[in-house]
Amino acid sequence: MNDDDQAGHGRPAQPLPISHLLSDLRSLRVCVFHPHDGDGAQLTQQLERIGCSVQAFWPPLQSPPHSTDVVFFALLPDKLNAIDDWSADDDSPPTIAVLNYENPTVMEAMLRIDAKAVVTSPIRSFGLLSALVLAREIGRERKKLCKRIARLEEKIGSARKVSEAQDILCGQRRVSKDEAYKIMRDQAMAKRMTVEDIASAIINASDILSSGGGRGSR
Known part of the structure; x- marks a missing residue:
């Protein structure tokens, strides 16, 4: 059973072992x-010592290169308007903010990039590894939660669709909701379709008939 299955049964997913996280880094x-200053060079060197493959850019690109796993973003006043919407994407890589001072504008920018961790200037080796581990783990959990929410929303939408189709059949055939569901299930099995597909067909047919009836009555 994977982490998503466990979470689906109400049990929280366990974090990855620290040995796996460090190896992943x-x-x-x-x-x-x-x-490209002293801090930038120090940051790149420290990341390469950890074993990371590093690409450095300034000014910032409109979005990170494809397949980027983590982004470090220096939040400097003259470049805060360069922050684009890529950081709000659920599939975007986790971002670590690099700060050399704090004020409300910088704090707002940190929230805009949805920073998962922070390192401060001047750059030191201490704290960098912790920031990487934290950002990766929070990013991993965020993506899992987004996928889980999407699946739950899909299930809720399907349940509503099936319920609407049941109501249509109850009105048309004068049957109970249980009997209406059995009719849809039998049709799904016979046609090798899902119950949700049958429900959609029933709803669409009802909409078409209702529209046709409305035009004919005028």
């Missing part, structure tokens, strides 16, 4: 949006 593809 050595294969990361990291994008660094930081000026």
Whole structure:
């Protein structure tokens, strides 16, 4: 049983073992949006010492290179307007904010990029590994939660559709909701379709007939 299955039964997913997380860091593809100064060079060198594959850019690109695993973003006043909507995408790589001072504008930018961790300037080796582990784990959990929410929304939508189709059959055939569901289930098995597909067909047919009836009565 995988983590999603466990979570679906009400049990929280367990974090990855720290040995796995640390091993994973050595294969990361990291994008660094930081000026090419001493701090930028120090950040790149420290990440390469960990074993990461690093690409550094300044000014920031409109979006990170394809297949980027983690982004470091220096939140400098003159580049805060360069933050694009890619960071709000559920599939975007986790971002780590690089701060050299704090004020409300920088804090707002940190929230805009949905930073999963923070490192401060001047860059030091201490704290960098922790920020990477934290960002990766939070990013991993966020993606799992988004997928889980999408599946739940799909299930809720399907349940509503089936219920609407049951109501249509109850009115047309004067049967109970249980009998209406059995009719849909039997049709689904006979046609090798899902109950949701049969429900959609019933709803569409009802809409067409209702529209036709409305035009004919005028």
